[in-house]
Amino acid sequence: MMAPTYLGAIMAFDSFEADVVGVPVDALARLLQDGLRPKLLYTIPEHQNPTGLTLSRERREALVALCRRYHVLVLEDVAYRELGFDGEQLPSLWSLAPDVVVQAGTFSKIFFPGVRLGWAAGPASVIARMAIAKQNTDQCAGALGQRLLEEYVRGGHLDDQLVRSRALYARRCAAMMAALEAHMPDHVTWTRPRGGFFTWVETGVDTVALAARAAAAKVAYVPGAPFHPGTGAGSALRLSFSRVADDEIDEGVRRLADLITTASEEP
Amino acid sequence: MMAPTYLGAIMAFDSFEADVVGVPVDALARLLQDGLRPKLLYTIPEHQNPTGLTLSRERREALVALCRRYHVLVLEDVAYRELGFDGEQLPSLWSLAPDVVVQAGTFSKIFFPGVRLGWAAGPASVIARMAIAKQNTDQCAGALGQRLLEEYVRGGHLDDQLVRSRALYARRCAAMMAALEAHMPDHVTWTRPRGGFFTWVETGVDTVALAARAAAAKVAYVPGAPFHPGTGAGSALRLSFSRVADDEIDEGVRRLADLITTASEEP
Numbered sequence: 242m243m244a245p246t247y248l249g250a251i252m253a254f255d256s257f258e259a260d261v262v263g264v265p266v267d268a269l270a271r272l273l274q275d276g277l278r279p280k281l282l283y284t285i286p287e288h289q290n291p292t293g294l295t296l297s298r299e300r301r302e303a304l305v306a307l308c309r310r311y312h313v314l315v316l317e318d319v320a321y322r323e324l325g326f327d328g329e330q331l332p333s334l335w336s337l338a339p340d341v342v343v344q345a346g347t348f349s350k351i352f353f354p355g356v357r358l359g360w361a362a363g364p365a366s367v368i369a370r371m372a373i374a375k376q377n378t379d380q381c382a383g384a385l386g387q388r389l390l391e392e393y394v395r396g397g398h399l400d401d402q403l404v405r406s407r408a409l410y411a412r413r414c415a416a417m418m419a420a421l422e423a424h425m426p427d428h429v430t431w432t433r434p435r436g437g438f439f440t441w442v443e444t445g446v447d448t449v450a451l452a453a454r455a456a457a458a459k460v461a462y463v464p465g466a467p468f469h470p471g472t473g474a475g476s477a478l479r480l481s482f483s484r485v486a487d488d489e490i491d492e493g494v495r496r497l498a499d500l501i502t503t504a505s506e507e508p
Numbered sequence: 509m510m511a512p513t514y515l516g517a518i519m520a521f522d523s524f525e526a527d528v529v530g531v532p533v534d535a536l537a538r539l540l541q542d543g544l545r546p547k548l549l550y551t552i553p554e555h556q557n558p559t560g561l562t563l564s565r566e567r568r569e570a571l572v573a574l575c576r577r578y579h580v581l582v583l584e585d586v587a588y589r590e591l592g593f594d595g596e597q598l599p600s601l602w603s604l605a606p607d608v609v610v611q612a613g614t615f616s617k618i619f620f621p622g623v624r625l626g627w628a629a630g631p632a633s634v635i636a637r638m639a640i641a642k643q644n645t646d647q648c649a650g651a652l653g654q655r656l657l658e659e660y661v662r663g664g665h666l667d668d669q670l671v672r673s674r675a676l677y678a679r680r681c682a683a684m685m686a687a688l689e690a691h692m693p694d695h696v697t698w699t700r701p702r703g704g705f706f707t708w709v710e711t712g713v714d715t716v717a718l719a720a721r722a723a724a725a726k727v728a729y730v731p732g733a734p735f736h737p738g739t740g741a742g743s744a745l746r747l748s749f750s751r752v753a754d755d756e757i758d759e760g761v762r763r764l765a766d767l768i769t770t771a772s773e774e775p
Contacts, residue, residue: 243766249647252686256644355651376521380516384622386650 243282243322245441245468245477247290247318250283261470266300273311273507281314286334289438291479295435298331305338314367315342323351323403325436326411330464335362343367350438351403356386364478371378411489413482420494426502433490438483441465446504448478454504509550511706512708512735512744514557514585517550528737533567540578548581548607553601555588555704558735562702565598572605581634582609590618592703593678599665602629610634612743615657617705618670623653680749680757693769698747705750708732713771717743721771725763 242250244263254261262279264272269282284304285294296304304495308315317334335344343363348356361371375381414434419443423432431442444451448464455462465477485493509517511530512600522527532538544566553563562733563571584601586656597738602611610630614651615623628638642648660666681701689708698709711718715731722729732744 249644251570256641353652355654357648357650374523377516377520379624381624383624383650383653385620387622389652392739480745482603 242470243285243289244470245465246283247285247320248467251470252317253284255470260378263470266296266304269304270307273307276447278311278354279313281316282308283316283318284334285318286322286331287319288324288434290437290441291439291465292441293432293434293437293439294441295325295331300332301331301334301337305334305341309338309341311445317342319344319346321437322346324407324438326414327435328407328408328508340364343353343371344372350508351406352390352399356383356390358382358386358390361366374507386423407436410436413485413487414440416487416490417480417482417494420491421498423491424495424498426498426505428505429498429501438481440480440482442478442480444476444478444501444504446501447475451478451500451504455497458500460493460497460500462497466506467484477507509737510552510556512558512647512732513550513650513735514552514587515730515734518737521550522737530621530737533563533571536571537574542579543760546579546580548583549575549627549704550583551601551709552585552587553589553598554586555591555706556702557587557704558706558730558732559708559771560699560701560704560706561591561708562598568598568601568604572601572608573580574606576605580608584609586611586613588704589613591626591674591677591705592683594672594702595674606653607631618673619657619660619666623657625649625653625657629674647775659711668735674703677703677750680752680754681753681755683754684747684749684761687758688765690758693772694769695772696765707747707749709745709747709772711743711745711768713768716742718767721767722764725767727760727764727767729764 242254242261242263243266248265251261262277264282266284276420284296288295305315307313315334315338319333322330322333333344334344339362341364343361345359345361349357349359352358356401361368363371417440418431418433421429421440425442427429429442430447432442434440448462449466452462452464462481464475465479466475468479480494480497482490509528509530510533513530518528526547528660529544533551551563553568555562570615572582574580582601582605589597589600600609600611602609606629608631610628612626612628614626616626619625630638637682638713649692684707686702688707691704692698692709695712696709698707701707709729715729716733719729719731719761729748730746731740731742732746735746747761
């Protein structure tokens with residue numbers, strides 16, 4: 242998988258005792274040349290969880306070319322694809338290479354999580370096995386939620402909601418970027434998302450140790466370490482702007498900045 | 509597992525490459541004495557799928573005593589437990605031996621299948637691992653369905669519905685028993701359920717081969733073979749009375765009886 246990445250995916254792959262390796266996208270070519278032969282490559286091309294970053298068109302094309310050449314199946318998670326702030330979209334990996342890509346999406350971020358619905362598209366042989374695996378796991382997706390979603394989509398409400406969601410998250414992201422710029426000490430860096438929910442902050446301090454102090458100051462974040470399959474990113478953290486009220490973002494970032502400044506000055 | 513049994517359970521266990529063995533309940537003691545050491549024993553004590561049979565109190569007590577003695581975890585599926593026609597219930601396996609039994613239930617048969625909700629009760633260490641496995645599979649059950657179910661139960665509607673469901677299925681079961689008695693040739697036998705959805709019919713003919721002819725006559729049943737982990741029960745079939753309109757049961761059984769009679773007379 243491209244690392245850091247979605248914690249839930251790492252845990253799910255781990256639960257099948259898969260040998261999970263985190264690979265920076267630019268290191269993939271060399272690792273494949275050196276003989277790494279993954280069965281599956283997992284990636285979130287848009288507004289990634291946890292970094293908020295988006296894979297460029299050039300890297301998308303290089304990625305699917307590599308995976309096609311080395312017969313690596315790609316699992317493309319498009320959870321945040323529809324939540325780009327400017328509405329622009331790069332071609333999905335699946336659209337570039339439907340022969341080697343399984344695209345998996347969710348309605349959790351664009352309808353509501355409690356409906357527990359998603360979709361997958363990919364090579365027929367893979368989808369057929371996924372359908373059997375799903376049947377053996379939960380029989381089928383819930384009919385009630387499917388009917389609700391159908392009505393919602395047919396009525397045009399999903400499209401309307403996406404317009405509102407993009408505007409909402411864009412506004413909160415801008416507020417968070419402004420707050421980080423205003424309050425963070427100079428050595429701290431962060432990503433500038435063009436969509437989704439998250440920014441990835443490099444703090445220079447131990448973010449696991451800092452989490453308790455942050456919680457005491459009523460600031461919640463997720464430390465970076467669990468987003469790596471092994472260890473690493475001990476000084477990074479994931480900040481989410483999706484659910485925080487607009488007028489609390491500045492104060493939250495200010496408190497976090499103070500804590501980072503204090504921790505940076507400790508011996 | 510006690511065999512024949514629920515096809516979905518066989519498929520689910522198979523999907524984990526478990527070594528699945530079907531065991532008649534009365535053979536279990538000897539098999540354990542002879543050294544069989546299953547990790548898990550799966551059984552449906554009430555109104556079983558596919559046979560419609562219910563495990564007696566004596567067999568329940570003997571079963572949990574055996575499993576406790578040989579350290580076998582029991583998975584008790586109570587899908588049909590609330591659907592006894594006379595409302596009487598024997599003690600669940602879990603109530604007899606909560607130390608070695610995991611009880612799993614579903615709201616599919618008593619609320620509606622599309623809500624995709626169930627429950628489990630059992631030893632804390634097992635439930636903790638089940639919770640992690642569930643999280644790694646589907647994150648969590650749907651919040652929408654859970655809220656609906658909560659309202660339904662708190663309002664007393666589930667209890668009301670159970671009274672109606674028991675009466676409905678009891679009436680249809682009685683109609684099917686009467687139809688089998690009226691139409692089946694003498695060599696055919698069937699179970700007499702005291703609850704649930706199913707009766708198990710021993711026909712003396714190949715029920716896989718017969719299925720196409722039955723479908724042509726607009727009679728649907730499930731052949732017995734798939735309800736066994738390996739092979740077997742080639743001449744049995746499962747008849748369901750739960751979903752057939754009252755006034756169609758007699759005609760459907762009559763057509764099936766004719767087909768069995770014809771097949772019995774073929775060389």
